[in-house]
Amino acid sequence: MNSDAATRAAPASAPADSCVMVIFGASGDLAKRKLIPALYNLARDKLLSQQFAVVGFATRDYTTETFRSHLDEAMEAHEAGSSGNALWAWLRQRIYYVSGSLQDPAAYQRLEAQIGEAAKAHGTSNNHFYYLAVAPQFIGEIVRELGNAGLTREENGQWRRVNIEKPFGRDLESARALNVEIRKTLDERQIYRIDHYLGKETVQNLMVFRFGNSIFEPIWNRSYIDHVQITASETLGVEQRGGYYETSGTLRDMVPNHLFQLVSLTAMEPPISFAADSVRDEQTKVLNAIQIPTPEEVLTRAVRGQYGEGTVDGQRLPAYRSEPNVAPNSTTDTFVALKLGLDNWRWADVPFYLRTGKRMAKRVTEIVIQFKRAPFMLFRKAGVESLTTNQLVIRIQPDEGISLRFGTKVPGPTMQQAPVEMDFSYADYFGAAPSTGYERLLYDCMIGDQTLFQRADMVEAGWSIIQPVLDVWHALAPRSFPNYAAGSWGPKKSDDLLARDGHEWRRNGT
Ligand code: BG6
Numbered sequence: 001m002n003s004d005a006a007t008r009a010a011p012a013s014a015p016a017d018s019c020v021m022v023i024f025g026a027s028g029d030l031a032k033r034k035l036i037p038a039l040y041n042l043a044r045d046k047l048l049s050q051q052f053a054v055v056g057f058a059t060r061d062y063t064t065e066t067f068r069s070h071l072d073e074a075m076e077a078h079e080a081g082s083s084g085n086a087l088w089a090w091l092r093q094r095i096y097y098v099s100g101s102l103q104d105p106a107a108y109q110r111l112e113a114q115i116g117e118a119a120k121a122h123g124t125s126n127n128h129f130y131y132l133a134v135a136p137q138f139i140g141e142i143v144r145e146l147g148n149a150g151l152t153r154e155e156n157g158q159w160r161r162v163n164i165e166k167p168f169g170r171d172l173e174s175a176r177a178l179n180v181e182i183r184k185t186l187d188e189r190q191i192y193r194i195d196h197y198l199g200k201e202t203v204q205n206l207m208v209f210r211f212g213n214s215i216f217e218p219i220w221n222r223s224y225i226d227h228v229q230i231t232a233s234e235t236l237g238v239e240q241r242g243g244y245y246e247t248s249g250t251l252r253d254m255v256p257n258h259l260f261q262l263v264s265l266t267a268m269e270p271p272i273s274f275a276a277d278s279v280r281d282e283q284t285k286v287l288n289a290i291q292i293p294t295p296e297e298v299l300t301r302a303v304r305g306q307y308g309e310g311t312v313d314g315q316r317l318p319a320y321r322s323e324p325n326v327a328p329n330s331t332t333d334t335f336v337a338l339k340l341g342l343d344n345w346r347w348a349d350v351p352f353y354l355r356t357g358k359r360m361a362k363r364v365t366e367i368v369i370q371f372k373r374a375p376f377m378l379f380r381k382a383g384v385e386s387l388t389t390n391q392l393v394i395r396i397q398p399d400e401g402i403s404l405r406f407g408t409k410v411p412g413p414t415m416q417q418a419p420v421e422m423d424f425s426y427a428d429y430f431g432a433a434p435s436t437g438y439e440r441l442l443y444d445c446m447i448g449d450q451t452l453f454q455r456a457d458m459v460e461a462g463w464s465i466i467q468p469v470l471d472v473w474h475a476l477a478p479r480s481f482p483n484y485a486a487g488s489w490g491p492k493k494s495d496d497l498l499a500r501d502g503h504e505w506r507r508n509g510t
Pocket of ligand 1: 166234253365
């Protein structure tokens with residue numbers, strides 16, 4: 001396929017509002033690996049205001065100068081040579097640091113003073129946004145302290161916004177409680193709940209693909225689609241995150257947030273506009289249409305797994321229970337497969353199968369739209385035994401693209417049929433632009449566009465669907481963990497889940 005530069009979407013061109021970004025947990029990994037490099041990329045694309053500053057806040061004992069040096073290293077890892085270039089110098093001198101405890105009201109006063117100084121030095125308006133890159137248990141408290149310090153008050157046309165990273169709560173009850181807590185201080189329009197999946201180009205493209213083309217939407221329904229598969233498999237294990245993972249597990253970590261974003265964007269009705277609430281209303285309707293499983297259904301429609309030892313490329317990989325900070329008899333799930341049904345006219349009786357896990361055979365996130373078989377076997381008498389079914393695969397990562405499978409006649413004197421694929425690859429068309437996946441999310445927060453952020457009701461709807469699964473799994477300890485080898489496609493029961501319906505997971509070249 002040829003690249004057609006003329007049809008490429010132009011990047012948004014207006015710089016965002018002038019503001020101060022305050023990063024809570026600034027000494028952590030997220031700031032260094034994603035947030036600061038994302039700001040750098042935005043500055044390179046002229047999407048940051050010239051009147052901009054960053055204030056980092058954390059307990060670690062940095063000064064502004066040592067914090068800047070710590071970021072030099074991170075920038076070098078992001079883009080070789082950047083730590084000495086003019087663009088980084090421009091951003092670097094706008095970055096400040098305040099050290100203090102998240103629980104100490106005096107620290108918030110120091111923070112306020114530093115924000116004021118940075119705003120004055122760089123001529124920023126009184127707009128602030130607070131990025132909470134901290135453990136979830138601190139969120140309620142930080143928002144309360146920000147409120148007490150008057151830092152969330154919007155007056156004279158200035159805005160104050162708060163970004164909250166996932167996980168948002170750890171079940172339905174805690175998510176509801178957190179929403180109630182933060183809304184004592186903030187209005188919903190000030191809250192930007194982040195799901196980093198929505199920062200991915202290919203996820204954003206789902207809406208363009210479905211609603212910017214006329215040929216897919218008419219067949220995007222139960223009359224033509226047999227079932228949908230969504231896979232998000234990772235080859236990595238839990239690495240150094242055993243402590244967090246033991247309190248979470250894959251179901252909480254991936255499903256009510258990332259995977260449900262993919263479900264809702266795949267299944268939603270066309271919104272009436274791209275205004276934030278039009279899009280989010282339609283996404284929420286999908287989540288509300290998902291049948292909440294009964295305890296009995298959990299037993300037949302939800303599969304859990306935990307990886308044991310395995311060998312990949314001759315290398316021995318440890319079992320989950322041998323990972324750092326993991327209990328030797330842990331019952332934490334590292335794999336989940338679910339079968340969901342949607343109660344609406346478009347999707348009734350079309351199963352949505354979801355699977356996600358750590359230490360699987362291949363890293364791949366993709367959505368498979370499996371179309372129905374052609375209604376009858378026109379070529380049977382000519383010796384064609386089975387017809388190819390059409391399959392549309394939307395590859396979210398790592399090999400971003402879209403492919404469509406269809407059947408063709410094999411050249412030759414006899415009637416033989418074979419499946420072939422039309423394939424679009426993002427990299428071939430658009431090249432690979434360096435991106436952290438956070439650029440668009442930060443930019444949208446600075447221009448006040450909440451479309452790609454989760455609303456309170458969406459988060460709660462996500463938790464309500466998986467709550468029965470959490471409950472049943474909590475009540476019945478798994479009996480056969482570990483039940484899949486590191487480097488495999490998960491437990492056998494995951495294959496059985498589809499086999500019972502006469503289906504199988506798409507094989508991914510392994
Ligand atoms: C995070 C989870 O939200 O998403 C991680 O906490 C997971 O456990 C990660 O590895 C996956 O994100 P991505 O962008 O690599 O698919």
